[in-house]
Amino acid sequence: MNQNQTDTSLFGRLRFVLVETSRAGNVGSVARAMKTMGFSDLVLVSPKCDNPLGDAEAVAFASGAGDVLASARIVGSIGEALEGCNFAAAVSARLREYSPPVWTPRAFSAHAAGQPELRPALVLGNERVGLPNGIVEQCNVLINIPANPAYSSLNLSQAAQVLAYEARLAAVGDGVDPRGVGFQGDAASLAQIEGMYAHLEEALVALGFLNANNPKKLMPRLKRLFSRTQLETEEVNILRGIAREIIKHAPPKDQA
Numbered sequence: 001m002n003q004n005q006t007d008t009s010l011f012g013r014l015r016f017v018l019v020e021t022s023r024a025g026n027v028g029s030v031a032r033a034m035k036t037m038g039f040s041d042l043v044l045v046s047p048k049c050d051n052p053l054g055d056a057e058a059v060a061f062a063s064g065a066g067d068v069l070a071s072a073r074i075v076g077s078i079g080e081a082l083e084g085c086n087f088a089a090a091v092s093a094r095l096r097e098y099s100p101p102v103w104t105p106r107a108f109s110a111h112a113a114g115q116p117e118l119r120p121a122l123v124l125g126n127e128r129v130g131l132p133n134g135i136v137e138q139c140n141v142l143i144n145i146p147a148n149p150a151y152s153s154l155n156l157s158q159a160a161q162v163l164a165y166e167a168r169l170a171a172v173g174d175g176v177d178p179r180g181v182g183f184q185g186d187a188a189s190l191a192q193i194e195g196m197y198a199h200l201e202e203a204l205v206a207l208g209f210l211n212a213n214n215p216k217k218l219m220p221r222l223k224r225l226f227s228r229t230q231l232e233t234e235e236v237n238i239l240r241g242i243a244r245e246i247i248k249h250a251p252p253k254d255q256a
């Protein structure tokens with residue numbers, strides 16, 4: 001079951017299709033790779049392993065993604081696996097003489113995330129032999145993960161992880177805040193930052209560190225320094241508090 005029938009984001013639209021997977025553990029690992037990135041629609045075409053959804057290794061490797069594994073569908077043909085999809089990408093370590101256009105995972109993800117009507121599928125091959133030409137030829141594009149030319153064959157679930165990660169980045173927009181991940185306060189407004197600079201300048205003059213008649217490049221340099229830090233409102237307030245105290249304790253002008 002696809003839990004996201006009404007979700008038009010890429011999370012609800014992207015399907016992962018595994019063709020003739022030999023190792024149940026890999027199926028579990030793919031489920032985990034998908035869930036960690038927010039995807040859940042998994043279809044297996046003619047798996048070559050016994051009981052891939054219940055196998056002990058599959059369940060162990062799925063870890064907290066047991067729900068994605070348990071809700072995977074098993075079908076007998078690529079046609080059935082792609083039912084409801086209108087864009088299929090063959091994922092292959094091998095470039096072929098006759099193949100659809102070759103895209104990177106990033107190009108595919110941008111294309112898929114940008115079109116709410118698209119029902120895309122990523123089709124991954126068997127661990128040993130990859131995808132048969134017949135399936136590759138049915139797909140709209142071929143996705144190759146750029147890798148070491150001397151050894152470019154990733155483990156099946158690691159390939160799925162790369163694809164799921166790229167799809168997630170595309171789905172959340174540029175998404176990743178340039179300030180990085182983790183705790184973030186409110187970004188200070190330009191007006192707040194300008195006010196802080198004026199206050200700081202006043203404090204540095206009061207301190208005798210900045211000569212108002214010969215300021216040189218001190219303020220532009222400090223502005224450049226702060227502009228690299230992505231100041232938050234609370235930080236601006238702390239810097240203004242420091243400026244206020246400096247002004248309060250600075251020696252009177254005529255003694256400075």
Ligand code: SAH
Pocket residue numbers: 091092093094123124125126127128129130131143144145146147152153154155156157159
């Ligand atoms: N020997 C096989 C490799 C199979 S690896 C071959 O030559 O194709 C299992 C699956 O992982 C592949 O079918 C493909 O879907 C995916 N995969 C592994 N490495 C990849 C890469 N560099 N680019 C794209 N897909 C890759």
